[in-house]
Amino acid sequence: MATIYMVNYWLMKSEPNVYPWEQLVIDGSTHWDGVRNYQARNIMRDKMSVGDFVLFYHSNCKPPHVAGVAKVCKEGYPDFTAQNVDSKYFDPKATPDNPRWMMVDIEPISALDAIGLPDMRANGDLEGMPLLQRGQRLSVQPVSSEHFSIVCSMGGVGADEISRLSS
Numbered sequence: 001m002a003t004i005y006m007v008n009y010w011l012m013k014s015e016p017n018v019y020p021w022e023q024l025v026i027d028g029s030t031h032w033d034g035v036r037n038y039q040a041r042n043i044m045r046d047k048m049s050v051g052d053f054v055l056f057y058h059s060n061c062k063p064p065h066v067a068g069v070a071k072v073c074k075e076g077y078p079d080f081t082a083q084n085v086d087s088k089y090f091d092p093k094a095t096p097d098n099p100r101w102m103m104v105d106i107e108p109i110s111a112l113d114a115i116g117l118p119d120m121r122a123n124g125d126l127e128g129m130p131l132l133q134r135g136q137r138l139s140v141q142p143v144s145s146e147h148f149s150i151v152c153s154m155g156g157v158g159a160d161e162i163s164r165l166s167s
Contacts, residue, residue, distance in 0.1 A: 008042070008052045009148040010104070011066075011131055013139045016123040021056050021067035021111065029073055029107040032140075034089040034102065040140035043114045044100040045076040047142075053162065054106055055143060055151055057131070063116035066151055071166050074105035109166045112155025125150050 012032060014020070024030055035041055054070040078099030081089040094100040120126050129147045130136050143151075149159040 005114050005146055007127065007145075008047065008079055009055070009143040009145055010048065010052060010072075011055040011057050011143050012070075013057045015060040016058045017060075020058065021108070024056065024068070024070065024106070025108045025111070031074075031079075031103050031105050033079050033103045035079070035103065035139055036089065036091070037139060040138055041100075041102050041160065043085070043140050043142070044104050047074050048076060048104050053109070053148060053166070055148065056106075056108075059139075062161075063118055065114040065116045066112055066120075066155060067114060068111045069109045069152065069157070069162050070106040071109050072104050073107045076102040076104050079103040110157050110162055112152065112157055115151055115154045123150065123154065 017029070025137055032044070035044065051070055052072040054072065055066045056068045056070050056155060057066050058064060074144040079089070079094075079101040080101060081087040082094035083096070084102040089101075091100060117131075120129070121132055126147055129143065130138070130141045131143075145159075152159045152162055
């Protein structure tokens with residue numbers, strides 16, 4: 001019997017001066033470390049799977065925007081930066097037996113024409129997207145398949161092309 005695999009869609013925020021989309025393309029993949037919010041940690045630990053798609057979002061810039069699409073290439077595992085005393089993400093409560101924080105690995109799939117937050121807010125088809133809700137500051141958040149397709153189209157790449165590129 002064949003196993004049916006459900007792809008999920010996410011949005012992950014990074015500040016361009018910390019880790020920009022272009023660096024992910026150069027690196028080929030990266031671990032997504034430094035998340036220190038329990039809800040975002042739980043998403044990475046419990047819900048993200050290899051093959052899930054990620055809208056790579058640049059925050060804390062003008063305008064904030066989606067820069068590309070990535071894919072989860074390694075499921076959640078302990079964030080080793082939490083146990084490194086020299087890391088800016090060090091957490092003295094994190095231990096090998098209780099790592100507290102998790103991360104996933106992602107790899108780039110396709111750049112998008114930058115889709116600014118104002119343009120997304122102006123698109124009525126994106127109503128209900130968590131990113132566009134007031135007070136939404138979560139660095140890792142779910143995206144519906146419909147919203148994912150719309151954002152990709154706004155960025156000049158069809159969601160079907162994203163699936164083909166990621167194979």
